[in-house]
Amino acid sequence: MSRIGKLPITLPAGVNVTVxxxxxxxxxGPKGELQQQIKPNMKVxxxxxxxxxxxxxxxxxxxxxxxxxxxxxxxMAIGVSEGFRKELELVGVGYRVSNNGQVLELSLGxxxxxxxxxxxxxxxxxxxxxxxxxxxxxxxxxxxxxxQVCAKIRSFRKPEPYKGKGIxxxxxxxxxxxGKTAGK
Numbered sequence: 001m002s003r004i005g006k007l008p009i010t011l012p013a014g015v016n017v018t019v020x021x022x023x024x025x026x027x028x029g030p031k032g033e034l035q036q037q038i039k040p041n042m043k044v045x046x047x048x049x050x051x052x053x054x055x056x057x058x059x060x061x062x063x064x065x066x067x068x069x070x071x072x073x074x075x076m077a078i079g080v081s082e083g084f085r086k087e088l089e090l091v092g093v094g095y096r097v098s099n100n101g102q103v104l105e106l107s108l109g110x111x112x113x114x115x116x117x118x119x120x121x122x123x124x125x126x127x128x129x130x131x132x133x134x135x136x137x138x139x140x141x142x143x144x145x146x147x148q149v150c151a152k153i154r155s156f157r158k159p160e161p162y163k164g165k166g167i168x169x170x171x172x173x174x175x176x177x178x179g180k181t182a183g184k
Contacts, residue, residue, distance in 0.1 A: 005066035009051040009074050012081040017046050025073060029080030032121070032141040036076060038069045051077070079141035086150050088136040092157075092165040097134045099126045104136070108157045108167075122149055135170070 011017065015029040023038045038044065042065060043054045053070045055062040078084075090097055096107040104124060106114040118124055121142055127135040136153065140146040150169075159166035161177040168174065 003067075005053060005055070005070045007070065009053075009070065009077055011046075011049045011051055011077055015077055015081050017051060019044055019046070025076075027073075027076045027080050029077075029141075031080050031083045034076045034080055034142060036069075036072055039065055042066070042069055044069075044073075075143045079143055083139055083141050084143050084146050086138045086146055087170040088138070088150060088153060088167055089170050090134040090136070090157075090167055091159070095134060095157075095165075096128065097126045097136055098128070099124050104153070106153070106156060114156055116153065118149060119145060121145060 012029070015027060018026045018028075020026060023040050023042065023044065025036045025038060025044060027034050038053075041056050041062065043056070045052050045054070051073060053066060053073065055066045090106075090108070092109060094107065094109060098105050102118045102120065102122075102124065104116045104118060104126075106116065108114065118138075121140050122145065123139040125137040125139075127137070138146060138149060154167045157166045159168045159172075159174050161175060162179060164174055164176065
């Protein structure tokens with residue numbers, strides 16, 4: 001039995017679950033609505049605010065999908081009730097960020113600014129304060145989409161190991177390397 005897959009999901013107050021045809025699971029909550037299509041041989045049941053995922057047998061594919069679908073449904077339940085939040089920090093001289101609605105403008109030391117159109121499901125906020133690094137604050141109910149957008153933003157200027165310049169998550173510990181002079 002999968003250790004993760006057999007754990008029940010306790011639904012927070014205000015979250016409604018509907019299991020549609022072809023195992024289309026829909027969760028609605030105060031932060032939004034999410035849908036997930038799962039394989040037809042998996043069985044999803046809801047009783048007294050507890051969601052459980054069961055597999056039909058111990059075939060390799062069913063074992064693999066059991067824990068996966070349970071984790072996806074758990075993330076959906078947390079997302080529609082509380083939401084997810086990621087903060088990115090721009091470390092470097094002259095690095096700037098601003099947003100105009102859902103368009104993010106990044107100045108990262110290249111000859112041109114980078115404009116990124118964000119999906120409507122993500123709320124964006126930027127902070128620029130004196131003597132502090134610029135911040136990008138992203139909020140969404142969809143954890144998967146939020147992670148993809150963060151990875152895309154981070155890919156424009158990954159943190160480098162010598163000076164630590166680049167786009168990093170707030171609180172992230174970087175592995176630093178010593179320069180050429182350390183070898184002598």
